[in-house]
Every structure is written in structure tokens, then in C-alpha cells.
Amino acid sequence: MKEAIGIALGLYWAEITILVLFLVIAFILEQKFNFKKPRQWFLSFNNLIFRRGLSALAYAVPYLDMINLHIPLLKDNHPLVLRLFMPNFITESIDIMQQVPFLSFIYLSIGYGFFIRYKIPGDRLVRYNIMYSIMLVSLQGIINEMFISFTEAFIVNDYLRSQVTLMAFFCWLTLYIPCFVRAFLGKYDENKFIREAVEVHLGRDGPDFIWWDRIRKDKAPKRPPLN
Secondary structure (H helix, E strand, O other): OHHHHHHHHHHHHHHHHHHHHHHHHHHHHHHHHOOOHHHHHHHHHHHHHHHHHHHHHOOHHHHHHHHHHHHHHHOOOOHHHHHHHOOHHHHHHHHHHHHOOOHHHHHHHHHHHHHHOOOOOOOHHHHHHHHHHHHHHHHHHHHHHHHHHHHHHHOOOHHHHHHHHHHHHHHHHHHHHHHHHHHHHOOOOOOHHHHHHHHHHHOOOOOOOOOOOOOOOOOOOOOOOOO
């Protein structure tokens, strides 16, 4: 153990020294010149990354639940597809999900009963994605049961069943990939029906809250007087 630590320190001492030196210089300059802009930029950047990271993380549980359903029917005939959309951290997360079979229900209960009910966190974009993911969990629970019943009753051939599963898997991906992309980009869904359905559950953030597709009368542009 001591030898390993010695080797590690021997390999990285230069990088560690440069990092410490950089932090000391930055601290001295900040104390001497009182840089406010870089500090504000740093905090704003970290807040932005944290905000969008939480927004994307909201879809983790429904995505794991979806891919966990399709694994048994895809692993034999389409292992490359699973490998592409199941990196190592996804595989480890699915192992946890398989050990906790009610994880989706727990996420739904906590997400709606705590996060949405008490408006935690305060950032509306994060809560929007949490609510959207809760709706996906509820929707795919029903569709998954219908899909399993259909494949077991009408498709006997294992290869044909895997092909149908592959099509269903790609259909789900066309739904999830835009969700992850929008969350990382900090954007809302442009579909008015979906946006309205999610926003209804979020409610108002305060007495002066302006609904997302409405314009307050005192904010509306004034018309020129008629002659």
C-alpha cells in the first residue's frame, strides 16, 4: 500500500504542485484586486451546470426502467445495440434497479408527493423535468404491460419477438433522447399540449406568476389611441 502511494505521488507530484501554485496565485490576486466578475462568472457557470445536470438526471429512473424491460429480448440477437445505449454506469445502475423492483414506484411517490408538492427545488426547469419524467414513468408502465401481453400472446418466434422489441426500443429512444438533450440545453418542450400537461401539475410559483403561454394585460403592448 505504501509503495502504491509512493508511486502515485511520484507520478503526479508535478501536476499537484502546479495546481496548488495556481490556487495560491488565484487567492492572492483575488484578495489584492477583489475580482468580482470572475467570481460571479464561476458561480453562474456552476449553477448552470448543476441546474441542467439535475434536469437531465430526472430522466434516469424512467430510462433505466424502460431499458430494463427490453434487455431480456434484445441481449441474444442485438447485443451491440444494448452495448451502445448501456455504458458501464448504466449497467451498474440497472443492477441496482433489479435489486429494488419497486424503484420506479418509489421515485414516482417521492417525486410527486415531495418535489412537486412542496416545489423543491425552487428552479422551475428542474421541477418541469421531474414532472415530465414522472408522467413518463406512469405512461410506460401501462404501455409496457400491454407490450408484454401482446408479445407473449401473438408472437411465438423468439427472433421475431426480438425484432418487435427492437422497434419498440427505438421508439422509446426517440422520446428519451430529446428529453435528455432539452434538459442539457435548458429548454422546455415546444409541444403546447405536453407543456400544458406538465405545467398544470407544477402550479404557480407566486402571486405574480405569469403563465408560460399567457401575457399579463399590464405587460401587453399598448395600442395607439384612435383618432
